[in-house]
Amino acid sequence: MTRLSASTLASLPVTVRRSAYDRSALKPGIVHLGLGAFARGHLAEYTEDALETSFGAWGIVGASLQRPDQRDRLKPQDGLYTLLKLAPAGPELRVIGSVLDVLVAPESPAALVARLASPETRIVSLTVTEKGYCHDPATGKLKADHPDIVHDLANPNTPRSAVGILVAGLKARRDAGLGPFTALCCDNLPSNGHVLRGLVRDFAALMDDKLAAWIEANGAFPATMVDRIVPATTEADIAEVAKLTGLGDAAPVIGEPFRQWAIEDVFVDGRPAWDQVGAQMVSEVAPFEFMKLRMLNGAHSSLAYLGYLAGHETVAEASGDPVFARFLAGLWVEIIPTVPAPQGVVLADYAQALLARFQNPAIRHRTWQIAMDGSQKLPQRLLGTIRERLKAGAPIDHLALGVAAWMRYVTGLDEKGGAIDLRDPLAAELKRRADAAGRNAEALSTSLLGIEAIFGSDLPAEERFTKPVTTHLASLFDKGAKATTTSLG
Structure with missing residues (x-):
């Protein structure tokens, strides 16, 4: 079966919604750590909507922190994938175009840090699950003895933890005379922005007190609340998407119609027009x-x-x-x-x-x-x-x-x-x-x-x-x- 890609979009049925903007003009502005099904069914769709409403340089570069699977599925599809929303009244299909590329951190940590350090990058968002923060859930504190944290402190140029990657990117920006990016946690952690700020600050302090102070003074860590049921994609789902679209898609996302996103409106260098497409920009999440x-x-x-x-x-x-x-x-x-x-x-x-x-x-x-x-x-x-x-x-x-x-x-x-x-x-x-x-x-x-x-x-x-x-x-x-x-x- 012919595979979904930029060159095959025209063959999709008219019932399948696709990007209403010039994707060839889209530049990256967001790096997302942990590009799993939830991020692609939530943040990426909100960003797709924002690009259609108010176009800007807000394309997404995903980063897989462990395995190359996601990159290997999306790369042949030019980053495109199908979002299948399952409503009681029947399915709704949409091809999402906001994801431009996927990096694999273990293959080249330096390439990922360089992308975070790029002047183009203005937001680094995360969905790495609770355990991906190398912290004590009961206290919210960094586990300095966590194997990944120990590794990253000893090898700051080849980090493997999400916190280590963020700090490496922020350090590179400071050293280059750039301002920080906004670090946007989208995981289900209480006070997730506050927790992430503390973890990043504490990790940085173990490396360099001046770096920690710079991050504390200049960084932005908005709190968020995300909500959408996004089940794990099965082989049956992949077959169903192929049947409905006529194209093979190795990376479809299945989700419910409902979605919600409350975001503390604190960003250091702009953001997509998420507020115009249903996100709730609030002072208190x-x-x-x-x-x-x-x-x-x-x-x-x-x-x-x-x-x-x-x-x-x-x-x-x-x-x-x-x-x-x-x-x-x-x-x-x-x-x-x-x-x-x-x-x-x-x-x-x-x-x-x-x-x-x-x-x-x-x-x-x-x-x-x-x-x-x-x-x-x-x-x-x-x-x-x-x-x-x-x-x-x-x-x-x-x-x-x-x-x-x-x-x-x-x-x-x-x-x-x-x-x-x-x-x-x-x-x-x-x-x-x-x-x-x-x-x-x-x-x-x-x-x-x-x-x-x-x-x-x-x-x-x-x-x-x-x-x-x-x-x-x-x-x-x-x-x-x-x-x-x-x-x-």
């Missing part, structure tokens, strides 16, 4: 971020563990099950009192909108995908809410079940005895503890709660937390996820 983190991400993780254990492959299947739909309603009842409503938002309505998004049958967002990296996600998505509920003397039955479901999941065996492909930075440690405890809920709960990097020192000492978690965990072992969830009422 925290209320939007906090709402999403607790209500969407907290519910997503809890549902993922319970749904996976109950045999549901996707979020739509799990949330469409009346038992788990009731669980979500009860979970949001516990979460909402801990969430200050952003201006213009009714939190109960937001919860109903989330349920409708979860239940979109056209989106096959795998529970296994959401369940990844739980040790990094739990402190942000569930444990903060639990601490506030405990402080207020309020019930945490649904929240505790979400934590217990994670504990049951990390045993590595599902309810039928099948192996779970556990993906987590602490996978080896979790497996060691789970294997030692076996199916003894008390032993497993106590052991996992002893991981201070996840639970801190306070929660393991709080019986109002440990008791319901252990009780739920025992029930998950004995009765399974669906029966345990049903018993909540």
Whole structure:
């Protein structure tokens, strides 16, 4: 089959939307670290819209920090790919043209640093997942002993961590007499701009106090809140896109129609007209971020563990099950009192909108995908809410079940005895503890709660937390996820 590329665009069906600007005139202005499906289904589409509304030098150069796969898929397609939006009413297709090139950091760190140091580069954005920041999620501080950080401090010209790459690029700009770029974190980290600023400053200080001071005085690290469900692309998705477009596309992105982006409007050298195409440019992102983190991400993780254990492959299947739909309603009842409503938002309505998004049958967002990296996600998505509920003397039955479901999941065996492909930075440690405890809920709960990097020192000492978690965990072992969830009422 003929492959999607600049030379084959004309053969697309008229129903497929394509760039309404002169792509040959587009120059790079953004470097994006971690050009995965989410970035291409969110930032790149917003940028595509902005280019159509107010054209400027805002093309995207992606950078893969680990593997060449993305470059190898996109390069033969001239950076083009199809965004397939799956709405209940039917699919919508669009070819995105804002990505101009993809670099592979391990192949040539110097080339990536040079691109960051280029006067053309005005924004460096990131989606490298929580674990990509080499930090302690509980404190937000840089892990100076992280292997990648140790490497980058010893080899500053060949960095491999996102933080090391940012600092190398900023140092090169300072040394060349240029101003800094704006570093735009688009990952689900609380106060992500503030956290990134601190990580960059702390790393730079380990190299050069004057560099750290220059970054602190001149840099910009806007906070953001991003939201769109973008499931992992499957071979079936690739085949479906080929069927609908008539062209082969090795890198399509699948997403829901809904999208949201709140951005702190603090940039050192301009930005695309994102505000004209739906992004919310605000002075304070925290209320939007906090709402999403607790209500969407907290519910997503809890549902993922319970749904996976109950045999549901996707979020739509799990949330469409009346038992788990009731669980979500009860979970949001516990979460909402801990969430200050952003201006213009009714939190109960937001919860109903989330349920409708979860239940979109056209989106096959795998529970296994959401369940990844739980040790990094739990402190942000569930444990903060639990601490506030405990402080207020309020019930945490649904929240505790979400934590217990994670504990049951990390045993590595599902309810039928099948192996779970556990993906987590602490996978080896979790497996060691789970294997030692076996199916003894008390032993497993106590052991996992002893991981201070996840639970801190306070929660393991709080019986109002440990008791319901252990009780739920025992029930998950004995009765399974669906029966345990049903018993909540």
